[in-house]
Amino acid sequence: MKSNLTQEQIKALNMTQDVFNEVKKVIIGKDDIIIKVLLSILAGGHVLIEDIPGVGKTTLALALSKALSLDYKRLQFTPDVLPTDVTGFTILNKQTQKFEYKQGAALTNLFLADEINRTSSKTQSALLEIMEEGKVTVDGVTYKAPDPYIVIATQNPIGSIGTQMLPESQMDRFIVRLTMGYPNLESEVIMLKSKQNLVPIDSVQPVVTAEDIIHARSQVEQIYVADQIFEYIARLAEATRNHQYIKLGLSPRGTIALLRMTKATALLKGRNYVVPDDVIYSFKDVVLHRLIFNSKAKINGISDEQVLKDITSTVQVPRINK
Numbered sequence: 001m002k003s004n005l006t007q008e009q010i011k012a013l014n015m016t017q018d019v020f021n022e023v024k025k026v027i028i029g030k031d032d033i034i035i036k037v038l039l040s041i042l043a044g045g046h047v048l049i050e051d052i053p054g055v056g057k058t059t060l061a062l063a064l065s066k067a068l069s070l071d072y073k074r075l076q077f078t079p080d081v082l083p084t085d086v087t088g089f090t091i092l093n094k095q096t097q098k099f100e101y102k103q104g105a106a107l108t109n110l111f112l113a114d115e116i117n118r119t120s121s122k123t124q125s126a127l128l129e130i131m132e133e134g135k136v137t138v139d140g141v142t143y144k145a146p147d148p149y150i151v152i153a154t155q156n157p158i159g160s161i162g163t164q165m166l167p168e169s170q171m172d173r174f175i176v177r178l179t180m181g182y183p184n185l186e187s188e189v190i191m192l193k194s195k196q197n198l199v200p201i202d203s204v205q206p207v208v209t210a211e212d213i214i215h216a217r218s219q220v221e222q223i224y225v226a227d228q229i230f231e232y233i234a235r236l237a238e239a240t241r242n243h244q245y246i247k248l249g250l251s252p253r254g255t256i257a258l259l260r261m262t263k264a265t266a267l268l269k270g271r272n273y274v275v276p277d278d279v280i281y282s283f284k285d286v287v288l289h290r291l292i293f294n295s296k297a298k299i300n301g302i303s304d305e306q307v308l309k310d311i312t313s314t315v316q317v318p319r320i321n322k
Contacts, residue, residue, distance in 0.1 A: 087138055
């Protein structure tokens, strides 16, 4: 099997590396998180980052918007935010006597939905159509989002003051759920030094355009996937649906998301074909937030990660001729 990338795929790979280098200027010690967010963007998906306040979730989204040269909007989700704040609304223009559409915050290239689980379920659900189809419908009229369209949502840990769980249908729209966590000692020292005399976000430079992102996504779609890999992904999904500790397994949408992330991973690793390790690399991030575990798991003290480890260790890994 050939492993040489085409010139266009090499261009997409170099573009991703350039963006990574820019974002690294402000997000220190979290290279794996940056890579997985970039993989999500290449795969055409949206990102959910769950963590406590102050670890850099918003800074990451802002740095990405600058490096990617994307129009960027942020909406702080609070209990009084309305669905129309997200999608927009129509209002009567008294001069023309015609209804005009006032664009909502979500109609932008990169939309940061900050602390999304602090608002009402109705407002959360206002994002469903635009995240899935790249458009909103207001008063029977459809408005398209710009291309590319990326949502990065943050949420506080469930149980924090003022939070409520996202509905399963909302969670399923995010291609991955990530956790940034605290920086290690060395990274925090570097961060403190870098913030003494300047604002690090100002050092981030635009290195690609929206057209570059669209082109890179088209190159990901051309990554070769062997029949054994398709079957491997399907068997992993089936294992989540039949596991003794899982009440609700991986949906078909989740299976497709795993495939897309897998192909993006292969490209980022310099291959034009997928291997089983590419599937496993993002398996937890793609799958875990889509599963609902039953009471037996809690009673027996079984963690979510243990269940996923059990699944990946029991599903036979296919052999791919390289």
